[in-house]
Amino acid sequence: MTFPREEEGRRPPARKPRWLLKPVPNPAGIRRIRGLLDELRLNTVCEDAGCPNRGQCWNDGTATFMILGSHCTRSCGFCKVLTGRPEALDPTEPLRVAQAVKRLGLQHAVITSVARDDLPDGGAEAFARTIEAIRALCPGTTIEVLIPDFKGSVEALARVMEAGPDVLNHNVETVPRLYRRVRPQAKFDRSLFILRKARELRPGVYTKSGLMVGLGEREEEVLEVMQALRGVECDFLTIGQYLQPSPDHLPVEEYITPAQFQRYRELGEALGFLYVASGPFVRSSFDAAAALRAAERLRLRQASGASGLPPASKGV
Secondary structure, eight states, X not given: OOOOOSSTTOOOOSSOOGGGOOOOOOHHHHHHHHHHHHHHTOEXXXXXXTOTTHHHHXXXXXXXXXXXXXXXXXXXXXOOSEESSOOOOOTTXXXXXXXXXXXXXXXXXXXXXXXXXXXXXTTHHHHHHHHHHHHHHOTTOEEEEEOOOGGGOHXXXXXXXXXXXXXXXXXXXXXXXXXXXXXXXXXXXXXXXHHHHHHHHOTTSEEEEEEEEOSSOOHHHHHHHHHHHHHTTOOEEEXXXXXXXXXXXXXXXXXXXXXXXXXXXXXXXXXXXXEEEESTTOOTTTTHHHHHHHHHHHHHHHHTTOOSXXXXXXXX
């Protein structure tokens, strides 16, 4: 599959810049996580999506679990996860995820999934049961779910929110102008609706979204997306560099400089996000607990009447 460029005449970057070079990870930590995943028959977005932070996260003893199988019903131009006929649902998967969370001793668990447009609820029940299973086995663990848009179903979203995640994450991924190339089966307004409705259904839950940059977007478009996210009271924002996972995926149009990522972080802070992670290797679930910790510290300080608080944000 060949993807056309958004702007004729734009040349692809010749090679990755130095700030995108990563050290080779220690294989010992990778073997430990790999063994646990094989034993419990679990998928991770770290591996299936080709995340560049996998080595670091697995060496730190953490992973982002991907439920509902390994095949997605959508075909986004940026994503390495396989598109195809999904597997049958496994009713034991929620418990196996909870067992992995317990054995790893995770203080903050992140659960995502493939898109399952073939299911009437888009997989919402599986998310809810996974949250409930983790709560039962690991009552002190905070839980973040990175959900698909459920085709805009309020009933599906309500089932997830009823289970009580601490953070509800749904990524807008890119700017609206690029949706036809990047997310052809998604809608920007629908994603905003999901984030807004999550806030209405459970006001105490933090909401979160993320963007990839380097796909041909302009700074003013990124700012407009930030403003739209704040318009639906989104709390946390992640911004990272898009990296082409294979020659069959969308090409990188630009490698964004660390200085530009810093600027995006400052713009996000100025708009009022509780936490902004912006940097070349930032991914939606990377160091996810940091956002929750920062927001809780901010909430406690505000409750005590403290003033002059620094922004609870960072670049990675």
